[in-house]
Amino acid sequence: MAFTRRHIFLSLIWKYLEQCSLQVVQFVISIVLARLLMPDDFGVIALVSIFISIAGVFIGSGLPAALIQKKDADALDFSSVFWLSICIAFFIYTALFFATPLIAAFYEKQILVSIIRIIGLFLFLNVFISMQGVVVAKKLWFKKMFYRTLIVSIPTGFFGIFLAYKGFGVWALVWQQIFNAILAFIFMQFVVKWKPTFAFSFSRVKSLFNFGWKLLMSTLINLIFGNLHKLIIGKYFSSAMLGFCDKGESFPKLIITNIDASIQAVMFPTFAEFQNDREKLKQMFRRSITFSSFVIFPIMALLAVVAEPTVRLILGEKWLPCVIFMQIFCFLYALWPIHSNNLTVMKALGRSDLFLKLEIIKGLLGVLLVLVGLIVFKSIYALVGAVAVSSLLCVFINAYPNKKLLNYGYWEQMKDVLPYFMLSILVGILVFPMAYIHIHDVVLIATQVLLGGSLYLLISKIMKMDSFEYAWQLLKKIR
Secondary structure, eight states, X not given: OOOOHHHHHHHHHHHHHHHHHHHHHHHHHHHHHHHHSOHHHXXXXXXXXXXXHHHHHHHHSSHHHHHHHOTTOOHHXXXXXXXXXXXXXXXXXXXXXXXXHHHHHHHTOTHHHHHHHHHHTTHHHHHHHHHHHHHHHXXXXXXXXXXXXXXXXXXXXXXXXXXXXXXXXXXXXXXHHHHHHHHHHHHHHHHSOOOOOSOOOHHHHHHHHHHHHHHHHHHHHHHHHHTHHHHHHHHHSOHHHHHHHHHHHHHHHHHHHHHHHHHHHHHHHHHHHTTTXXXXXHHHHHHHHHHHHHHHHHHHHHHHHTHHHHHHHHTOGGGGGGHHHHHHHHHHHHTHHHHHHHHHHHHHTTOHHHHHHHHHHXXXXXXXXXXXXXXXXXXXXXXXXXXXXHHHHHHHHHHTTHHHHSSOOHHHHHHHHHHHHHHHHHHHHHHGXXXXXXXXXXXXXXXXXXXXXXXXXXXXXXTTOHHHHHHHHHHHHHO
């Protein structure tokens, strides 16, 4: 089906509302849990999440993305991918089950065995959820997902808080995740009317696999190397320090999930729809990358400025060591729209081969820089700083192929986003000195954010910046 501009924009709004509601719920829940639990508990869950996420890549990436990219995917395609994914989930869980004692011995935490084995069972539920997510993405049914987020996230959050209050410790986080997976599965059965059939086609799977396996490997490499610093921190420092690092990352990550992930969830099927019209695709790609930067750069700059009072106010004094991590990750995630847009357009064009090559190059670069931070400087801050430097260099790596594909390379991209980056830095510098005024943290945060945001919008209007004008015109039309 052809997506109209209005259809795309409304889908983006619903996806944004879904992510926004999820962020608010998770934000409130994380505040309460952080005050009830210890950094060490969050460090343990951070380790578990890495291994479960790696296992989940084999189910949620590759073939599902290939279904979205394939314009004429039918019921046989869906059914074939489903049954293959079930088989993959069985083998992955079996491998994970027998590997957990080795993982626990390596990190000297025996509790990892039972936690990973229990949470790993929900890989099978994720097969169903992943397939139904493909239907949602292809049809841009993001309004349905908005309701799912509210119905699932709120009760699971209260459940986790109740268990933490009752003294369950790290198991409060474990059972919260389990309850969330079960509710999400139940909800999707009612909302998305897709069920697998007893049909399977090797030829269909082979066709999809030609695109999907490269994307799967790309996602796997990205996930492993993207979490390498956490695996190292958990081993050579402490789970408490991993908890600080993970919590520091969670603030900017939640915001990016709220904004950029919403944009990319809509843009991938939209880009795929226009994959044969390169000029139109370039226009949409350029608009997406500049608009994402216009929104995300100032948010990350202001979050870095208010990091300390935010942590002190929301999480408490015991979490202040995570402030420096939050500021480093604000820089890292500010670059996310450039990364994600370049990679999304390559996926939409079916160039998963380029996607894989880029991930290998970036992975090797990331490993090199992380090892330098660990071995040469022997500092956890140098280690995380190396991840941020790697992210900056990867901007140019991700943008390079699109010079040939769409005649939109990194120099042109940098020229488009640099005004928003520089303006965000300027606004951050202007409001930062207010931190030295002795006022309550709530007043300080509100004043810095409101003043910084107002300055950013005012200067954008005065300079007639393209994305500001675009956003203003869209809002006028919607109104």
